[in-house]
Amino acid sequence: MTATLGFIESITIEELEKDPYPFYERLRREAPVAFVPALGMYIVSSKDLCAEIAKDSDNWPAVISAAGGRTFGPGALLNTNGEEHRKLRDMIEPHLQPSAVDKYIDALVRPYARERLEAFDSDGRADLVSAYCEPVSVRALGDLLGLNDVSTDKLREWFHKLSVSFTNAAVDDNGDFANPDGFEPGDEAKAEIVAHVDPKIDHWIDHPDHSAISHWLHDGMPEGQTRPREVIYPNLYVFLLGAMQEPGHAMATTVAGLLSRPDQLERVVDDPTLIPRAQSEGMRWVAPIWSAVVKAATKDVTVGGVDIPAGSAVMLSYGSANQDEHAYDAPTAYDLDRPVTPNMTFGAGAHACGGTYFANAVIRIGLEELLEAIPNLERDDTRDVDFWGWGFRGPKELFVKWEV
Numbered sequence: 001m002t003a004t005l006g007f008i009e010s011i012t013i014e015e016l017e018k019d020p021y022p023f024y025e026r027l028r029r030e031a032p033v034a035f036v037p038a039l040g041m042y043i044v045s046s047k048d049l050c051a052e053i054a055k056d057s058d059n060w061p062a063v064i065s066a067a068g069g070r071t072f073g074p075g076a077l078l079n080t081n082g083e084e085h086r087k088l089r090d091m092i093e094p095h096l097q098p099s100a101v102d103k104y105i106d107a108l109v110r111p112y113a114r115e116r117l118e119a120f121d122s123d124g125r126a127d128l129v130s131a132y133c134e135p136v137s138v139r140a141l142g143d144l145l146g147l148n149d150v151s152t153d154k155l156r157e158w159f160h161k162l163s164v165s166f167t168n169a170a171v172d173d174n175g176d177f178a179n180p181d182g183f184e185p186g187d188e189a190k191a192e193i194v195a196h197v198d199p200k201i202d203h204w205i206d207h208p209d210h211s212a213i214s215h216w217l218h219d220g221m222p223e224g225q226t227r228p229r230e231v232i233y234p235n236l237y238v239f240l241l242g243a244m245q246e247p248g249h250a251m252a253t254t255v256a257g258l259l260s261r262p263d264q265l266e267r268v269v270d271d272p273t274l275i276p277r278a279q280s281e282g283m284r285w286v287a288p289i290w291s292a293v294v295k296a297a298t299k300d301v302t303v304g305g306v307d308i309p310a311g312s313a314v315m316l317s318y319g320s321a322n323q324d325e326h327a328y329d330a331p332t333a334y335d336l337d338r339p340v341t342p343n344m345t346f347g348a349g350a351h352a353c354g355g356t357y358f359a360n361a362v363i364r365i366g367l368e369e370l371l372e373a374i375p376n377l378e379r380d381d382t383r384d385v386d387f388w389g390w391g392f393r394g395p396k397e398l399f400v401k402w403e404v
């Protein structure tokens with residue numbers, strides 16, 4: 001192994017969470033495959049190497065960071081492979097395939113989006129993240145799963161706590177967790193989730209309904225049997241984190257991007273058929289799952305000129321892949337008009353996101369309703385747009401105003 005460059009040696013996760021872009025810009029230029037001591041993992045930051053590894057699931061099985069594993073436990077979609085992974089995909093995919101989503105998505109998202117917009121203060125100011133993007137995101141998936149009886153704010157609290165725990169990735173010189181207390185929020189959320197969902201599972205076992213969790217319990221199981229809770233929970237946590245949080249991130253990011261280009265915002269307001277393009281560029285610009293995907297080297301291997309020993313954990317930083325100067329001109333700018341080039345936002349290969357179509361539909365409907373209700377949206381420039389996060393990234397708050 002080559003000596004670690006000084007800037008890599010000294011980086012901290014707190015710095016990355018504040019703003020990962022300068023560090024990663026330098027990584028792509030000087031060390032697109034690099035061992036990062038603060039993480040105890042290799043990071044891959046270029047688009048071509050991220051894509052190559054993601055697509056080669058035979059040589060690069062999906063694992064999970066140590067912090068991710070501490071949060072979800074074994075048996076999640078993210079850290080299973082081969083036949084076991086295929087069965088879990090078969091469990092979740094029926095509700096997420098386009099033909100299914102198209103049947104239910106409007107009724108699931110649009111009325112609630114309108115309800116939130118009608119509840120906006122009449123003073124023409126709002127924080128879109130807490131008042132709209134997060135609620136619309138969590139309510140849609142919560143209702144689909146069968147968690148209609150969990151409040152919108154509780155679902156927001158759960159994804160936030162799981163997210164903090166999942167990304168508590170810092171390790172010390174011995175490779176042990178640097179902040180073991182950082183898992184407490186996730187542990188609290190999981191205890192609440194199990195306490196709430198266990199009785200619901202008891203009920204669904206005898207009274208199946210149309211909810212996704214009820215189907216997870218019953219689909220493909222022999223007569224009289226249901227899928228064990230040890231299979232359900234790790235995967236439910238995956239949904240209650242990423243699938244709850246990221247459509248909200250994507251909506252807010254897209255609005256922030258459009259607010260940075262008021263001419264482009266105006267065109268999208270005038271022609272809502274541009275919304276899918278606007279959101280795709282939003283997620284290219286700031287990938288909601290910025291750096292959370294990890295693969296394992298199955299053998300000693302050389303990638304991008306760096307020797308990686310068998311068994312190493314290799315993190316694919318898709319948020320950086322989406323900023324790769326070799327793939328995109330002026331990658332740091334939001335630009336509706338840039339050539340449509342595929343990006344890594346939803347991953348690739350056997351572990352490519354199973355919720356791609358669902359998430360895109362939620363984001364699109366959320367943005368359609370927002371821009372129809374408030375076509376004269378402007379940034380509240382007395383407040384900063386406050387992007388945050390390295391594992392998962394988006395605006396923490398997004399203050400807007402409009403003439404009422």
Ligand code: V55
Nearest residue numbers: 238239241242243289292
């Ligand atoms: C990831 C996805 C998740 C999650 C945690 O791709 C990490 C990484 C879709 O949910 O909860």
